[in-house]
Amino acid sequence: MPARTAGAGRVRAIGQGKRDLVAHRIGVIGGDGIGPEVIAEALKVMRSAGADLDVVEYDLGGARYLRDGTVLPDEIVDEWRGMDALLLGAVGAPGVPPGLIERGLLLKMRFDLDLYVNQRPFVHPEGSHDFVVIRENTEGTYAGEGGFLRKGTPHEIATQGSVNTRFGVERCIRYAFELAQARSSKHLTLVHKTNVLTFAGDLWQRTFDEVAAEYRDVETAYNHVDAACIYFVDSPERYDVIVTDNLFGDILTDLGGAVSGGHGISSSGNLNPDRTGPSMFEPVHGSAPDIAGQNKANPIAAILSAAMMLDFLGETEVAERMRKACAQPGTLIGSTTQIGDAVAARL
Ligand code: IPM
Numbered sequence: 001m002p003a004r005t006a007g008a009g010r011v012r013a014i015g016q017g018k019r020d021l022v023a024h025r026i027g028v029i030g031g032d033g034i035g036p037e038v039i040a041e042a043l044k045v046m047r048s049a050g051a052d053l054d055v056v057e058y059d060l061g062g063a064r065y066l067r068d069g070t071v072l073p074d075e076i077v078d079e080w081r082g083m084d085a086l087l088l089g090a091v092g093a094p095g096v097p098p099g100l101i102e103r104g105l106l107l108k109m110r111f112d113l114d115l116y117v118n119q120r121p122f123v124h125p126e127g128s129h130d131f132v133v134i135r136e137n138t139e140g141t142y143a144g145e146g147g148f149l150r151k152g153t154p155h156e157i158a159t160q161g162s163v164n165t166r167f168g169v170e171r172c173i174r175y176a177f178e179l180a181q182a183r184s185s186k187h188l189t190l191v192h193k194t195n196v197l198t199f200a201g202d203l204w205q206r207t208f209d210e211v212a213a214e215y216r217d218v219e220t221a222y223n224h225v226d227a228a229c230i231y232f233v234d235s236p237e238r239y240d241v242i243v244t245d246n247l248f249g250d251i252l253t254d255l256g257g258a259v260s261g262g263h264g265i266s267s268s269g270n271l272n273p274d275r276t277g278p279s280m281f282e283p284v285h286g287s288a289p290d291i292a293g294q295n296k297a298n299p300i301a302a303i304l305s306a307a308m309m310l311d312f313l314g315e316t317e318v319a320e321r322m323r324k325a326c327a328q329p330g331t332l333i334g335s336t337t338q339i340g341d342a343v344a345a346r347l
């Protein structure tokens with residue numbers, strides 16, 4: 001089974017074993033388009049920061065699918081279960097049917113590894129706002145409930161359901177409360193559309209209120225998702241932690257990136273907070289095939305995602321130094337490799 005990138009194999013012990021601690025075993029999926037380019041810089045920066053990593057590279061994504069039909073074999077997922085974390089660049093290539101790689105690879109990772117929290121921080125480079133979106137990552141419309149009836153006929157029906165379980169909603173909301181409680185502002189906003197999605201919205205609001213009773217020191221708020229779109233643009237400083245469902249979180253976090261310095265710096269973590277398996281870290285941006293291979297992509301989002309990964313693995317000091325080295329991104333201009341070099345040089 002061709003799991004490993006030919007030739008690349010394992011890159012042992014980044015940091016040259018400066019410490020006696022066991023290295024973190026990281027699965028790395030560069031993926032498609034600009035993915036491999038930005039991931040190379042993230043690895044370079046982690047190496048410079050002295051992180052002790054044992055990297056296994058995987059050749060997966062749209063390009064691999066077009067080459068030999070492989071998307072994500074279960075054997076690879078099983079191999080990942082024994083790892084400490086996964087770092088992904090971006091997946092998606094022209095010529096691959098819509099949804100095939102998204103469902104077959106990215107969502108399969110989220111579902112199979114139970115990465116039920118998607119954490120996306122938005123810290124404006126000029127310091128005007130600093131908030132985190134906690135997006136439920138395994139349910140909602142992403143669960144894939146639905147189907148066709150009379151497909152291709154004038155009476156065709158397509159349904160797409162939203163799956164919301166008490167268990168799934170509650171564990172995500174609890175994570176958000178824990179996070180809000182640990183932050184200085186201690187503020188959590190539920191974002192939904194309770195005025196129209198009266199079933200799912202009711203479950204989310206009730207669960208939110210019940211869990212809130214256990215976190216009295218956390219101030220809470222509720223915004224409809226459409227209103228939240230306005231606030232993201234005109235008063236994002238009102239937010240500290242936001243918790244929301246999968247699809248709202250997907251859309252809101254693209255807007256979050258757009259008002260927080262752009263997608264070149266938006267990082268994310270697909271987390272299994274129970275740590276029963278590896279969590280997966282990736283920039284929010286996609287594979288950008290139009291600029292692939294041109295050394296043009298901003299690697300900061302990938303570097304910050306790698307920092308989030310190290311944070312999650314308990315390497316808080318290394319992660320903080322990496323984040324500091326990425327701060328004031330306006331001062332980091334140039335090609336993908338120049339920015340990576342400049343960040344690495346600051347470490
Ligand atoms: C994201 C992406 C994915 C999503 C796609 C590629 C399936 O947009 O991570 O935000 O919708 O979750």
Ligand code: MN
Pocket residue numbers: 250251254
């Ligand atoms: Mn998205």
